[in-house]
Amino acid sequence: MDQKDFLTNIAFDSVVFGFSGGALKILIMEYHNTGFFALPGGFVQRNENLNDAVRRGLKERTGLDNIYLEQFYTFGDTARYKPEIMQTILESGNYSLEKYEWLLDRFISVAYYALINYKDVVPQPDALSDSCEWYDIDALPPLILDHADIVAKALQTLRDNLDRKLVGMNLLPARFTMNDLQKVYEAILGEKIRRTTFQRKMLSLEILKRHEKQYLGKAHKAPYLYSFEV
Amino acid sequence: MDQKDFLTNIAFDSVVFGFSGGALKILIMEYHNTGFFALPGGFVQRNENLNDAVRRGLKERTGLDNIYLEQFYTFGDTARYKPEIMQTILESGNYSLEKYEWLLDRFISVAYYALINYKDVVPQPDALSDSCEWYDIDALPPLILDHADIVAKALQTLRDNLDRKLVGMNLLPARFTMNDLQKVYEAILGEKIRRTTFQRKMLSLEILKRHEKQYLGKAHKAPYLYSFEV
DNA sequence: TATTTATTGTCTCAATTTGTGACAATAATA
DNA sequence: TATTATTGTCACAAATTGAGACAATAAATA
Incomplete structure (x- = not known):
């Protein structure tokens, strides 16, 4: 984590979406002894593609390779430059301010969102953070800097x-x-969808494969199971 | 243009679209004595918002304020790091390699597109370039680095x-x-649009104001003139 | 075992949007 | 004055979407 290994003034942040219990959730980190909550992010190595840096960061947080990832915006306002926040984080983690002085500089952040299967992940904190946990998209803690805007x-x-x-x-x-699929769409849109119209539309896309094996266990007609044809 | 005034490792490039003679065009710069063609771009001052830096750069190239601008992607592959190209440009322009050594470092570039009224602009080259000119989108010169990908x-x-x-x-x-409006859409889409459907759709949006003053001079029924209501 | 409950898969019909061509109107030209 | 090229609008067909009806059925209940 030495300055000479990384590009300066540029960082990335990831909004990692998961779906569980009918709600859309994202991963949020909490830093040691600061009460600061933030998106998982990181810095780009000098010999590394930007996209690869983001995948490396996600691998550390989630353990997953081959994550679905989309870059969506780069945040570069001066208002997001608040060195006292990073200073507090470093001090609380007992890191040398001299060695990590470069982290107190201004950063422009390239933001990505990732979509992952909730059950595949056990979120991992990094060295500076106490926790990395799922939060319901409607019940996020207050986030540092412009991270609420990024979300x-x-x-x-x-x-x-x-x-x-x-x-x-x-x-x-x-x-x-x-x-299940309809619930995902409803969680993302934040509104109800008409069942029959949704079913017709999804089937007409011809990307779903229907399996005869059915999901049982409820007191009603058993639905088909589907998978995506790729 | 001193290193200490600018963020390092981060740049921006602009794809400036104009419409003339039924074709979509963009602004391309040619550097002195190099045969290098590139998108107009620049660097971000340390006390400046990223978006403002791009507007500053566009103002210098076009003379226009209040340009319509959209950020669309940030390009960060290591493959775009080719210091010999910037070195050739600096040498051809008789610039000191020591003073501008920071320009030979790797840059991640935030790309924007701008839409402007072709007739409002007299493109201005910068200190390093011979020309800043409109090129038909279908007849661009070979561009440096990944600028063709950006376009x-x-x-x-x-x-x-x-x-x-x-x-x-x-x-x-x-x-x-x-x-006129249909021609713009056709140039962007690269295909013909059905006239009556297009007209109906545009009118149904209720964003066009029809003026009784008509455009004359052709051997057929004179069309209405429109403007956008905003 | 027979009945009830909740949800599913599909169908029908209406409403809306889009595709396609027809046609009268008309400014300039021949 | 007739011709030409293009415009604005309409009419109808085709496709898509909205909204509800209904039989099918796995489990729960009586």
């Missing part, structure tokens, strides 16, 4: 992309019911 | 946004005919 823009971009990209595939397990 | 992604984003943003407003003069 808001990530969610807006996800909504805008909902019809164009295969969102469900990345947020659900391999097999799921039509109702 | 391709800008055009794709513009197409994707065509239905959601008021593209025509920024590429046309204040008053225009329905046919």
Whole structure:
């Protein structure tokens, strides 16, 4: 974590979406003894592609390779430069201010969102943080810097992309019911969808494979299980 | 243009779209005595918002304030790091390699596209360049680094946004005919559009104001002139 | 075992949007 | 005055979407 290994003035932040209990969630880190909550992020090595740096960071936090990832905006306002926050974080973690002085400089941050299968992940804190945990998108703690703006823009971009990209595939397990899929769409859009219209639309896309094996255990007609045809 | 005034490792590039003679065009700079063609770009001052830096750069190239601007992607592959190109540019311009050594470092570039009214602009070269000129989007010279990729992604984003943003407003003069507007859409999409459907759709948006004053001079029924209501 | 409950998969019909061509109107030209 | 090229609008077909109806059925209940 030496200055000479990393590009200066540039960082990245990730909004990692998961779906569980009918709600959309994201990963938030809490720093040691500071009460500061933030998005997982990191810095770009001098010999590393930007996209690879983000994947490296996500691998450390989630253990996953091959995560679905979309870059959506780069945040570069001077208002996001608040060195006292990083200073507090470093001091609370007993890090040398001289050695890590470069972290107190201004950073422009490239923001990505990731979609992952909630159950595949055991979130891992990094050296500076106490925890890395899922938070319901509607019940986030107060976040440092402009991270609330980053989350808001990530969610807006996800909504805008909902019809164009295969969102469900990345947020659900391999097999799921039509109702599971609808719940994902409703959580992202923040509103109810008409069941029959949704079912017709999804089937007409011809990207779903229907399996005869059915999900049982409830007091009603058993739904088909589906998977995405890739 | 001193290192201490600017953020390091971060730059921006702009794809400036204009519309003339039925074709979509963009601004390209040519550097002194190098045969290098590139997008207009620049660097971010330490006390300056990223978006403001881009506006400053565009103002220098076009003379315009209040340009319509959209950030669309940040390019950060190591493959775009080719210091010998910047070195050639500096040497050809008789600039001191010591003083501008920081320009030979790796840069991650935040890319924007701008939409402007072609007739409002007299493109201005900067100190390092011979020319800043309009090129038809289908007849660009070979561009340095990954600038061809940047242009391709800008055009794709513009197409994707065509239905959601008021593209025509920024590429046309204040008053225009329905046919002018259709030509803009066709140039961006790269395909023909059905006239009656387009007209119906545009009118149904209720963002066009029809003026009784008509455009004359052709051997057929004179079309209405329109402007955007905002 | 028979009945009830909740949800699923599919169908139908209405409402809306889009595709396609027809046609009268008209400014300039021949 | 007739012709030409293009415009604004309409009419109808085709496709998509909205909204509800209904039979099917796995489990719970009586």
